[in-house]
Ligand code: C2E
Ligand code: MG
């Protein structure tokens with residue numbers, strides 16, 4: 001992964017101020033180059049859509065989350081954690097996001113005609129800029145109509161940042177989308193602003209326990225307590241829960257014992273090209 005992160009001034013220290021400035025200047029130039037490359041990446045077919053399996057308590061495939069991948073011919077693989085924020089800044093996220101949405105809907109429409117795939121869901125990540133865009137709801141409506149995708153199989157994932165600036169607008173838009181039959185998932189739950197009142201205010205269907213809590217859950221009592229609390233509150237609120245970043249049998253066992261419904265992580269499958277998901281080998285428990 002190319003490192004686009006800017007240097008932390010404090011970490012660099014006073015004595016390295018001059019060096020730091022050159023490095024920072026360099027980082028800014030790299031950033032601008034990458035932003036412009038990203039603008040063209042879509043036309044150049046450098047972006048790919050991967051899918052990561054999600055399984056139920058019995059280990060059966062229930063759906064997948066779509067995750068973007070960018071392979072730049074000179075830089076190599078660039079992580080979405082790095083290019084999504086750049087795409088947000090420039091607005092490129094609007095066309096990229098629309099492309100992901102369309103691809104998801106085309107796949108869902110095709111699956112709807114095949115009994116073995118018809119029940120599978122697809123989740124897409126929606127960035128705040130995309131969601132705030134005035135035309136977003138209409139865009140979703142149009143793409144659903146054009147593709148003929150079953151709306152109930154489509155899930156939109158947001159992070160908690162979606163509510164910081166305007167809760168009312170968020171709720172209004174979510175309700176419009178919900179009327180079409182679309183479902184919502186709160187991504188990276190517990191890492192953001194995490195006001196529990198949002199769980200009540202927003203018309204959510206699902207929450208995803210952030211992988212940072214799952215990681216050390218089996219050795220760290222605090223993480224274990226947070227995970228069990230999230231599982232318990234979501235059960236009380238009738239929200240479906242997905243555990244993100246499940247890598248080990250021990251993590252799976254812990255989550256299973258505490259009633260977790262859905263699982264996603266390298267233990268079940270890494271993100272793979274969307275077309276390969278149809279060949280995903282299930283390890284039914
Ligand atoms: P996210 O939505 O929270 O996605 C989960 C991330 O965890 C993915 O990273 C996935 O590959 C990774 N992951 C899944 N299972 C495991 C595991 O068992 N262990 C570990 N260590 N990691 C695991 P990825 O693909 O690098 O994506 C990073 C973030 O970039 C995503 O976080 C999401 O916020 C953003 N992103 C990706 N695709 C899109 C997109 O199409 N649109 C938008 N707006 N954001 C996207
Ligand atoms: Mg996500």
Ligand code: MG
Pocket residue numbers: 187188208210211244
């Ligand atoms: Mg997440």
Ligand code: MG
Pocket residue numbers: 188
């Ligand atoms: Mg994330």
